Amino acid sequence: MHEKKGKKQEEPKQKLTSLEELGEFGLIDRLTTPFRTKNPTTVMGVGDDAAVIDTGTGTDGACPVHTVCLVSTDLLVEGIHFDRTYTPLKHLGYKAVVVNVSDIAAMNGIPQQITVSIAVSSWFSAEALEEIYAGIRLACEKYHIDLVGGDTSSSTSGLIISVTVIGTAPKEEIVYRSGAHPGDLICVTGDLGSAYIGLLLLEREKKVFQANPGMQPELTGFDYQIGRFLKPEARTDIRSLLQGIGVRPTSMIDISDGLASEVLHLCNQSDAGCRIYEEKIPIDPHTREIAMEFKIIPSVAALSGGEDYELLFTIPQSDYEKIRDVAGISIIGHMTVPAEGKFMITPDGKEVEITAQGWKAF
Amino acid sequence: MHEKKGKKQEEPKQKLTSLEELGEFGLIDRLTTPFRTKNPTTVMGVGDDAAVIDTGTGTDGACPVHTVCLVSTDLLVEGIHFDRTYTPLKHLGYKAVVVNVSDIAAMNGIPQQITVSIAVSSWFSAEALEEIYAGIRLACEKYHIDLVGGDTSSSTSGLIISVTVIGTAPKEEIVYRSGAHPGDLICVTGDLGSAYIGLLLLEREKKVFQANPGMQPELTGFDYQIGRFLKPEARTDIRSLLQGIGVRPTSMIDISDGLASEVLHLCNQSDAGCRIYEEKIPIDPHTREIAMEFKIIPSVAALSGGEDYELLFTIPQSDYEKIRDVAGISIIGHMTVPAEGKFMITPDGKEVEITAQGWKAF
Numbered sequence: 001m002h003e004k005k006g007k008k009q010e011e012p013k014q015k016l017t018s019l020e021e022l023g024e025f026g027l028i029d030r031l032t033t034p035f036r037t038k039n040p041t042t043v044m045g046v047g048d049d050a051a052v053i054d055t056g057t058g059t060d061g062a063c064p065v066h067t068v069c070l071v072s073t074d075l076l077v078e079g080i081h082f083d084r085t086y087t088p089l090k091h092l093g094y095k096a097v098v099v100n101v102s103d104i105a106a107m108n109g110i111p112q113q114i115t116v117s118i119a120v121s122s123w124f125s126a127e128a129l130e131e132i133y134a135g136i137r138l139a140c141e142k143y144h145i146d147l148v149g150g151d152t153s154s155s156t157s158g159l160i161i162s163v164t165v166i167g168t169a170p171k172e173e174i175v176y177r178s179g180a181h182p183g184d185l186i187c188v189t190g191d192l193g194s195a196y197i198g199l200l201l202l203e204r205e206k207k208v209f210q211a212n213p214g215m216q217p218e219l220t221g222f223d224y225q226i227g228r229f230l231k232p233e234a235r236t237d238i239r240s241l242l243q244g245i246g247v248r249p250t251s252m253i254d255i256s257d258g259l260a261s262e263v264l265h266l267c268n269q270s271d272a273g274c275r276i277y278e279e280k281i282p283i284d285p286h287t288r289e290i291a292m293e294f295k296i297i298p299s300v301a302a303l304s305g306g307e308d309y310e311l312l313f314t315i316p317q318s319d320y321e322k323i324r325d326v327a328g329i330s331i332i333g334h335m336t337v338p339a340e341g342k343f344m345i346t347p348d349g350k351e352v353e354i355t356a357q358g359w360k361a362f
Numbered sequence: 363m364h365e366k367k368g369k370k371q372e373e374p375k376q377k378l379t380s381l382e383e384l385g386e387f388g389l390i391d392r393l394t395t396p397f398r399t400k401n402p403t404t405v406m407g408v409g410d411d412a413a414v415i416d417t418g419t420g421t422d423g424a425c426p427v428h429t430v431c432l433v434s435t436d437l438l439v440e441g442i443h444f445d446r447t448y449t450p451l452k453h454l455g456y457k458a459v460v461v462n463v464s465d466i467a468a469m470n471g472i473p474q475q476i477t478v479s480i481a482v483s484s485w486f487s488a489e490a491l492e493e494i495y496a497g498i499r500l501a502c503e504k505y506h507i508d509l510v511g512g513d514t515s516s517s518t519s520g521l522i523i524s525v526t527v528i529g530t531a532p533k534e535e536i537v538y539r540s541g542a543h544p545g546d547l548i549c550v551t552g553d554l555g556s557a558y559i560g561l562l563l564l565e566r567e568k569k570v571f572q573a574n575p576g577m578q579p580e581l582t583g584f585d586y587q588i589g590r591f592l593k594p595e596a597r598t599d600i601r602s603l604l605q606g607i608g609v610r611p612t613s614m615i616d617i618s619d620g621l622a623s624e625v626l627h628l629c630n631q632s633d634a635g636c637r638i639y640e641e642k643i644p645i646d647p648h649t650r651e652i653a654m655e656f657k658i659i660p661s662v663a664a665l666s667g668g669e670d671y672e673l674l675f676t677i678p679q680s681d682y683e684k685i686r687d688v689a690g691i692s693i694i695g696h697m698t699v700p701a702e703g704k705f706m707i708t709p710d711g712k713e714v715e716i717t718a719q720g721w722k723a724f
Contacts, residue, residue, distance in 0.1 A: 016487035019516070027514055030488060031495045037508040041474050041530060044510075051510030053475055055417050055429045055530050067417045069431050073511055073526055075479040079518040112403050113415060117437040117524050125378035126392060133393045146399040148406075148413030149435055152389055154381070155522070156441040162479050162524035164435055168403060168417050 043068060047269070048177050049106035049253060050167065068174065070167035072103035078158030086202045086217075089128055091230045093135025096161045099256065101143050102234035102309045104167035106254035108175040111236065113148045114140070117162040119155035132161070143236060173248075175313070180251035180270035184314040186333040187249075187323065189235050191282040192259055193298060196305025197290050198222070198229030225287055232309045245322045249313035258306040261356045264342060266314065266335075273340040276333035276354065279347045303344075303354075405430060409631070410539050411468035411616060412529065430536065432529035434465035440520030448564045448579075451490055453592045455497025458523045461618065463505050464596035464671045466529035468616035470537040473598065475510045476502070479524040481517035494523070505598060535610075537675070542613035542632035546676035548695040549611075549685065551597050553644040554621055555660060558667025559652050560584070560591030587649055594671045607684045611675035620668040623718045626704060628676065628697075635702040638695035638716065641709045665706075665716075 019027060028046070037045040044052035050072035076096050078084060084092075097114060104111040116136055120129065129152070140147055145165070205217035219226055235254075242249065251270055253262045259281065267274050283291075283298045291298040302308075314335055315323060323329055333345075343351040381389060390408070399407040406414035412434035438458050440446060446454075459476060466473040478498060482491065491514070502509055507527070567579035581588055597616075604611065613632055615624045621643065629636050645653075645660045653660040664670075676697055677685060685691055695707075705713040 016489050019482070019484055019486060019488060019491070022488055027488060027491070028512075031491060031514070032509060032512075034495070035499060035502065035509045037510065039474050039506065039508050042508040042510060045475075045508055046511055051475065051477070053431070053510070053528060055431055069415070069417055069528070071433075071475070071477060071511060071526070071528060073477040073479055073513055073524070075481055075513040075515050075524060077481050077515050077517055080481075080516050112401050113407075113413065113433070115413070115433060115435040115526060117435055119437055119439050119442075119522060120381070122381055124381060126381060126384055126389060127378050129381070129389070129393060133396070137397060140397065144401065146401050146404040146407055147394060147397045148399065148404060148415070149408055149433060150390075150394075151435055151437040152386065152393070153437050153439050154442050155439055155520075157519035158517075160481060160517070160522055162435070162437060164433070164477060164526040166415060166431070166433060 043171075044176065049103040050109070052107070052174055054171065066171045067168050068171045070104050070107050070109040070169060070174075071164065072100055073162065073164040074100050074103070076161040078160065083206070084159070085206055087230060089131035090135035090138070092161070093132035094139045094231055095135075096163050097136055097139035097143070097145070098232055098234045098309065100163045100165035101139070101145065101236060102254040102256070104165055105234050105236045105238065106252050106311060107167070107169065108173055108239055108249065108252060109167035109169035110239070111143055111145050111165055111167045113146045113166040115149040115164045116147060117151040117153070119153045119160040121157065121159070122154045124159070143234065175249045175252040177251050177253050177265055177269040180266055180272050180314040180335045181316075182272055182335050182337045183317050184250050184335045185317055185320060185323075185331050186263070186274060186276065186312070186314055186335065188255070188259070188282060188310055188312050188330050188332055189238055190308070190310040190328060191284045191287070192255065192308050192310060193283050193291065193301035193305050194225045194228040194287040195232060195307040196229075196301045197287050197294070198225035198227070199307070200294055201225060201290070202229065222290070224284065225290065229307060232307065234309055235311045238311050241326070245326065247315055247319045247322050249315055252311060252313035255308050255310045255312055256306055258302070258304040259312065260303040260354050261306070262312045263354060264356050266312065267342050270335065271338055273336035273338050274333055274342050274354070275336060276344045278344055280330060280332040282330040282332075405533075406538065411465040412471070414469070414536055416533065428533045429530050430533045432466050432469050432471040432531060432536075433526065434462055435524065435526040436462050436465070438523040440522065445568070446521070447568055449592060451493035452497035452500070454523070455494035456501045456593055457497075458525050459498055459501035459505070459507075460594055460596045460671065462525045462527035463501070463507065463598060464616040464618070466527055467596050467598045467600060468614050468673060469529070469531065470535055470601055470611065470614060471529035471531035472601070473505055473507045473527055473529045475508045475528040477511040477526045478509060479513040479515070481515045481522040483519065483521070484516045486521070505596065537611045537614040539613055539615050539627055539631040542628055542634050542676040542697045543678075544634055544697050544699045545679050546612050546697045547679055547682060547685075547693050548625070548636060548638065548674070548676055548697065550617070550621070550644060550672055550674050550692050550694055551600055552670070552672040552690060553646045553649070554617065554670050554672060555645050555653065555663035555667050556587045556590040556649040557594060557669035558591075558663045559649050559656070560587035560589070561669070562656055563587060563652070564591065584652070586646065587652065591669060594669065596671055597673045600673050603688070607688065609677055609681045609684050611677055614673060614675035617670050617672045617674055618668055620664070620666040621674065622665040622716050623668070624674045625716060626718050628674065629704050632697065633700055635698035635700050636695055636704050636716070637698060638706045640706055642692060642694040644692040644694075
């Protein structure tokens with residue numbers, strides 16, 4: 001060791017950029033833009049629900065089906081993505097798998113394997129970890145996927161779960177976010193906004209409980225909304241449903257951050273505009289009622305709430321007859337040329353510009 | 363809400379199991395044993411350096427080369443796997459990639475893609491994150507891999523990096539931990555123990571600095587040891603080196619936890635015993651000197667230190683002539699039948715049982 005010499009080093013004057021300032025998407029852009037993909041096996045890198053990897057079994061056409069790999073990863077952080085005061089560990093494990101499987105469904109692929117890495121405080125018991133893994137196992141059974149790897153580690157504070165999912169699909173069946181054309185119909189599966197209302201209900205009861213620990217949470221009658229939030233499902237059924245009726249989406253994305261944010265992704269990546277009709281957005285009637293009690297416009301819960309894990313996709317107008325009477329799929333609007341912008345039409349005919357609220361990671 | 367009725371619910375009497383009690387390997391066993399792999403695409407699940415996934419391009423033999431995917435994942439947690447007081451962020455990003463790439467090298471595969479998920483405190487600046495990504499980019503360039511996905515999120519405390527790597531290899535070239543036979547020669551690349559000595563040097567200077575912040579760390583002359591710890595490399599070169607001399611390992615693993623732990627993995631998974639000769643373990647002469655100053659037997663640094671990321675592999679005895687004169691590869695012993703146990707022979711002929719020290723995650 002030797003002593004520091006001379007005057008104290010000057011602090012750099014450069015202003016640093018806070019993560020909040022950039023936001024999640026801005027940050028990802030800034031971090032990943034300097035990277036160029038270069039391997040021939042990389043078909044699609046950052047920028048869709050999953051990466052597409054071609055394991056390259058020869059381009060000589062000798063193989064009857066050219067299968068590619070899909071890879072997606074998600075991080076769940078305690079205090080940011082989940083609150084352990086009202087999230088059972090088993091549900092947490094289940095949901096950690098589902099949100100990843102949903103990304104493979106959004107590529108029109110078939111989920112196959114997952115890896116799960118977990119960091120926990122050392123005072124966590126093996127039994128508590130087993131609860132998480134019981135939920136992971138339940139999801140693996142439900143979605144016919146194999147756990148093939150992972151890592152467990154101590155953490156200096158909260159619980160962190162990192163899941164990577166691997167899927168497969170014939171190369172020509174992959175659906176990207178970027179394939180929509182002006183005139184395409186915009187469709188959504190299931191209903192939206194219930195997960196967000198479920199979260200609000202849980203947060204309300206948490207506050208009551210904190211103010212008066214002698215009270216027990218009253219959540220009876222809200223099973224649907226709370227179930228949608230705590231134990232969502234991935235729409236892996238949509239792939240075969242659409243194949244059955246002979247429809248191939250032109251673009252697709254899963255709804256994790258709210259309808260508005262996802263519609264904008266499809267528009268931006270397909271270089272298109274859109275018109276969404278507010279009254280066409282599928283919302284459960286009871287969810288609609290509860291939203292009103294919370295003084296929230298139901299469509300706002302659907303547009304900005306997120307965590308529903310339904311699929312948003314576009315199809316050619318010529319497929320209208322095939323899909324119009326399919327239960328559980330709603331046509332909510334259509335794509336336009338980019339110059340027409342991205343707007344929602346209210347029931348009284350007003351045009352409201354669609355802006356990303358999304359979910360803020362920072 | 364309604365009030366709690368009746369007497370306070372009794373706490374369950376069941377004794378919970380602490381993670382420390384189980385240890386890392388015990389815990390992984392306990393968590394993953396209930397899982398059964400079931401998908402035909404899952405060739406190898408948990409239990410090797412990487413999972414092996416067959417994307418199933420048809421088993422009709424029409425494809426000239428049957429390529430499979432390899433997947434491995436690692437979690438780096440601040441305060442557990444790295445100490446930010448002496449780990450430059452750029453090195454951290456580089457090392458996060460390398461430790462994963464090393465797992466693909468250990469399967470005799472070719473690394474192709476990575477996903478990187480990072481959780482940081484919200485007071486982290488975008489510039490600091492960019493430093494980590496600069497290191498990731500450097501490693502991507504060095505190892506010819508593409509960044510294809512990831513996630514960034516806030517964390518309630520320290521920095522956590524989760525990397526998943528995807529590799530490929532012709533199916534028949536994959537080398538598992540389980541393929542060694544009694545009589546096979548045990549080989550190791552490079553030299554061992556320097557990374558651990560590098561860590562001890564950094565820890566020593568940290569303590570001096572904490573006691574007297576006016577002092578600057580004195581690390582001159584220890585570049586090799588500190589470099590081995592802060593910026594290790596993955597031995598992706600070994601695949602083609604061995605191919606070039608016509609040698610195919612029967613089993614292989616990378617040395618992340620220390621030679622002892624890895625030798626035991628090969629023995630246990632191949633159902634074999636072993637004899638390792640202490641004087642054959644390759645240790646850098648300067649590392650040997652510093653170890654003595656620290657009052658550490660140099661071979662103990664190699665056996666229990668870890669983080670060297672060299673490869674440990676076995677080859678048939680009949681390949682002895684091919685490998686004996688290859689620079690940078692040391693033959694350190696041989697596999698035996700299981701009944702002969704797992705022992706190290708000291709220079710004076712004593713047999714010492716090899717026990718797993720490894721690195722404790724909890």
